[in-house]
Amino acid sequence: MSAEIQTGNDNTHACCECDCGTRRDFMQLAAAAFGAVGLGFFVKPVIDSLRPAKDTQALATVEVDIGSVPEGESMTVMWRGKPVFIRHRTRKEIEMAQAVDVQSLTDKQSDEERVKKGKEQWLVTVGVCTHLGCIPQGQKPTDNRGGYDGWFCSCHGSEYDTSGRIRKGPAPKNLDVPPYEFVNDTTIKIG
Amino acid sequence: MGSANREKFDNTVVEWIDSRMPIFTILNKEYGVFPTPRNFNYFWNFGAIAMFMLMTMIITGIILAMHYTADTKLAFDSVERIMRDVNGGWLLRYIHMNGASFFFIAVYIHMFRGIYYGSYKKPRELLWILGVIIFLLMMATAFIGYVLPWGQMSLWGATVITNLFSAVPFVGNWIVETLWGGYSVDNPTLTRFFALHFLLPFVIFAVVFLHVWALHVSGSNNPLGIEPKGPQDTLPFNPYYTAKDTFGLVVFMVAYAFFIFFAPDFLGHPDNYIPADPLVTPAHIVPEWYFLPFYAILRAVTFSINWYLIIGAGLCAYAFIKWMTKNKERESFFVKEYMVFVLPALFLFVLGAVIAFIPVSEQQFVDGELQYVGIARIIEGIRYYFTFDFLIPDSIRGTTEAVEMRVAIDALLIPISAKLGGVLAMFGSIALLIVLPWLDSHPVRSARFRPLFRIFVLLFTVSVGILGYAGSQPADKVYWSTCLGDAVACEALAHGGHGAGAEHHSDASATTIIKLDNTMLAQAFTGFYFAFFLIIIPLLGRFEKARALPYSIHEAVLGKEQRAGV
Numbered sequence: 113m114s115a116e117i118q119t120g121n122d123n124t125h126a127c128c129e130c131d132c133g134t135r136r137d138f139m140q141l142a143a144a145a146f147g148a149v150g151l152g153f154f155v156k157p158v159i160d161s162l163r164p165a166k167d168t169q170a171l172a173t174v175e176v177d178i179g180s181v182p183e184g185e186s187m188t189v190m191w192r193g194k195p196v197f198i199r200h201r202t203r204k205e206i207e208m209a210q211a212v213d214v215q216s217l218t219d220k221q222s223d224e225e226r227v228k229k230g231k232e233q234w235l236v237t238v239g240v241c242t243h244l245g246c247i248p249q250g251q252k253p254t255d256n257r258g259g260y261d262g263w264f265c266s267c268h269g270s271e272y273d274t275s276g277r278i279r280k281g282p283a284p285k286n287l288d289v290p291p292y293e294f295v296n297d298t299t300i301k302i303g
Numbered sequence: 304m305g306s307a308n309r310e311k312f313d314n315t316v317v318e319w320i321d322s323r324m325p326i327f328t329i330l331n332k333e334y335g336v337f338p339t340p341r342n343f344n345y346f347w348n349f350g351a352i353a354m355f356m357l358m359t360m361i362i363t364g365i366i367l368a369m370h371y372t373a374d375t376k377l378a379f380d381s382v383e384r385i386m387r388d389v390n391g392g393w394l395l396r397y398i399h400m401n402g403a404s405f406f407f408i409a410v411y412i413h414m415f416r417g418i419y420y421g422s423y424k425k426p427r428e429l430l431w432i433l434g435v436i437i438f439l440l441m442m443a444t445a446f447i448g449y450v451l452p453w454g455q456m457s458l459w460g461a462t463v464i465t466n467l468f469s470a471v472p473f474v475g476n477w478i479v480e481t482l483w484g485g486y487s488v489d490n491p492t493l494t495r496f497f498a499l500h501f502l503l504p505f506v507i508f509a510v511v512f513l514h515v516w517a518l519h520v521s522g523s524n525n526p527l528g529i530e531p532k533g534p535q536d537t538l539p540f541n542p543y544y545t546a547k548d549t550f551g552l553v554v555f556m557v558a559y560a561f562f563i564f565f566a567p568d569f570l571g572h573p574d575n576y577i578p579a580d581p582l583v584t585p586a587h588i589v590p591e592w593y594f595l596p597f598y599a600i601l602r603a604v605t606f607s608i609n610w611y612l613i614i615g616a617g618l619c620a621y622a623f624i625k626w627m628t629k630n631k632e633r634e635s636f637f638v639k640e641y642m643v644f645v646l647p648a649l650f651l652f653v654l655g656a657v658i659a660f661i662p663v664s665e666q667q668f669v670d671g672e673l674q675y676v677g678i679a680r681i682i683e684g685i686r687y688y689f690t691f692d693f694l695i696p697d698s699i700r701g702t703t704e705a706v707e708m709r710v711a712i713d714a715l716l717i718p719i720s721a722k723l724g725g726v727l728a729m730f731g732s733i734a735l736l737i738v739l740p741w742l743d744s745h746p747v748r749s750a751r752f753r754p755l756f757r758i759f760v761l762l763f764t765v766s767v768g769i770l771g772y773a774g775s776q777p778a779d780k781v782y783w784s785t786c787l788g789d790a791v792a793c794e795a796l797a798h799g800g801h802g803a804g805a806e807h808h809s810d811a812s813a814t815t816i817i818k819l820d821n822t823m824l825a826q827a828f829t830g831f832y833f834a835f836f837l838i839i840i841p842l843l844g845r846f847e848k849a850r851a852l853p854y855s856i857h858e859a860v861l862g863k864e865q866r867a868g869v
């Protein structure tokens with residue numbers, strides 16, 4: 113026994129003359145590396161558990177009857193815990209949205225890209241300010257709609273136009289357009 | 304924790320325990336006979352007061368947690384039940400609610416003390432950094448706690464603040480969804496916030512332990528900022544400072560109790576007594592008062608930051624550091640560095656500012672040509688060349704292709720959006736506290752002997768207060784405005800104008816409105832906040848002449864004639 117221990121020690125000494133590290137260094141590194149990998153395997157599910165759960169994820173699609181919304185008015189529906197704005201735009205509002213020079217916008221999108229062809233009167237956006245997530249005002253005609261007749265976010269003063277595009281204030285992006293399609297002329301399916 | 308040269312205790316039970324685990328010896332050493340400078344003023348009370356507040360929060364918090372339900376459907380009602388039905392529940396909640404405010408009052412005074420008397424300097428840097436970590440943990444704890452009652456401010460405050468992280472490039476949305484556990488602040492968010500709100504105070508407790516440990520290695524600073532030279536400069540902690548701390552604590556508690564019993568909701572916001580509604584944002588979201596200065600800094604960055612500004616700032620910083628660390632012989636340095644770094648930097652600043660601050664004017668086409676007049680022409684010229692607009696071939700202008708090119712160029716030209724810039728400024732404002740010991744190279748600690756430093760620290764304190772005020776007001780609030788130009792057009796504008804800063808209105812081009820609004824106020828004082836740490840403190844560190852320091856604490860306290868006697 114003691115002889116073996118002796119040899120072990122000798123090895124250590126022999127090895128340290130060159131700069132190659134000892135067997136013990138190797139064992140420590142290997143153990144630490146395995147530990148790190150093991151920790152990684154643990155951290156992954158922990159972080160995953162913080163991500164949206166399956167029921168939250170289940171992309172609840174909502175079907176909305178929009179037939180009852182008269183021109184110039186809007187409705188709000190909930191989708192994934194967020195409000196979705198559906199506005200029935202007037203001729204004037206559509207023209208205002210189309211007349212803008214896209215180059216001058218912060219988030220450069222033309223009105224055509226934000227509505228469905230042939231259904232330009234319907235604008236569907238997620239009603240969450242792209243700055244820090246407040247719900248902008250402007251769904252009711254009596255609301256303050258900001259300087260561009262769309263929506264006004266009172267939290268930090270972002271103003272959106274009749275296409276839901278950011279025109280003024282700190283928000284970096286246009287109001288999101290959620291995935292949606294027309295089931296028929298008066299029904300849309302969001303999600 | 305050596306028990307080697309332990310003194311015996313008379314009480315046999317105490318002695319029995321202490322000989323097995325010398326806890327009484329340690330307590331006596333650290334809190335009994337611990338040598339403490341004899342010249343503390345009342346600013347030195349606030350550490351003990353903060354400790355008391357932490358214990359108060361933990362005790363009341365645990366009892367509240369016994370009655371509280373973390374579920375979006377039940378949380379608001381469970382807090383109302385605490386207020387109405389739980390015996391003494393209203394008192395516990397008001398103690399906890401106002402306790403958060405008074406905890407921050409104590410800690411802010413404690414931090415002011417540290418800056419004013421130079422307690423962050425060697426050898427107390429680590430002690431100071433641990434303090435800043437406690438401050439950060441407190442902010443996290445208080446923010447998360449405010450979400451628990453699930454009122455309107457809870458929900459929307461949480462929404463606005465968690466959304467800040469979406470500014471992080473590439474992974475922003477992933478981070479935010481991971482924080483939320485969903486696609487908006489909702490039940491999964493509330494439950495995890497409750498778990499964290501329960502945990503974090505105990506983490507704070509652990510860091511406070513480290514903080515006090517570091518304190519007991521270096522010993523306390525004092526109003527003179529000079530080290531004790533011997534026993535004549537110190538007093539045993541007990542009974543001198545236990546008594547003084549207790550007295551200060553009682554005075555503090557009187558003020559605290561006044562709020563608990565007579566103005567319990569004064570420091571809060573009435574909207575938090577409206578149950579959270581994900582469809583309606585309150586007209587004016589304000590955080591709790593103790594976050595307001597940082598909230599103002601966050602909102603002050605309303606402009607995106609392009610490479611011109613960053614490189615300009617980098618050049619200035621480089622020249623500044625070079626100049627600060629130059630050796631005295633190289634006198635010509637200033638002129639040379641000025642030409643090589645500062646002039647190009649100024650040029651870059653002008654370019655960057657034109658691109659970042661002056662909004663793209665409404666473009667008018669006449670016969671298919673863009674029309675600009677006067678100064679607008681120069682500005683558009685700068686914009687045309689320096690935002691690389693000329694790269695876009697004229698033949699594709701107006702098409703989506705051109706728009707895509709513009710977006711791609713902007714992505715390269717502007718690395719920091721306004722939103723990210725605000726977040727960086729806010730966290731940066733606290734990060735500066737961490738590096739403060741290295742920004743200030745002045746050998747004298749106490750502001751008493753640094754007349755200029757003293758003035759600037761007081762100005763800094765006032766400006767943090769003004770930032771707090773700015774944070775509480777709507778961003779577009781106008782303090783002062785005047786309209787230059789055509790009187791009739793001005794009259795018309797007075798009934799419908801909006802916007803910030805000096806601005807040309809295309810519909811009334813004969814007028815210019817000059818305004819001082821809340822955003823500009825916040826910007827000015829945010830500028831001073833950063834200048835204080837990054838310019839004033841380093842400059843004073845190098846150039847300020849301090850007054851003569853007293854020979855020792857006890858000489859300063861008792862007068863010179865006593866010196867000979869000791």
Ligand code: HEM
Nearest residue numbers: 360361364365367368371400403445448449451452501504
């Ligand atoms: C660093 C110490 C702490 C701070 C700064 C803090 C801060 C806060 C704040 C600001 C609120 C919202 C008060 C309101 O508007 O109603 C709150 C609520 C709450 N806290 Fe704490 N807290 C601390 C420690 C604790 C601890 C240790 C616990 C439990 C173990 C706890 C449990 C609760 C509960 C259950 C609520 C919800 C009930 C209520 O809103 O009154 N807190 N906390």
Ligand code: FES
Nearest residue numbers: 241243244265268
């Ligand atoms: S959240 Fe809408 S402007 Fe800030």
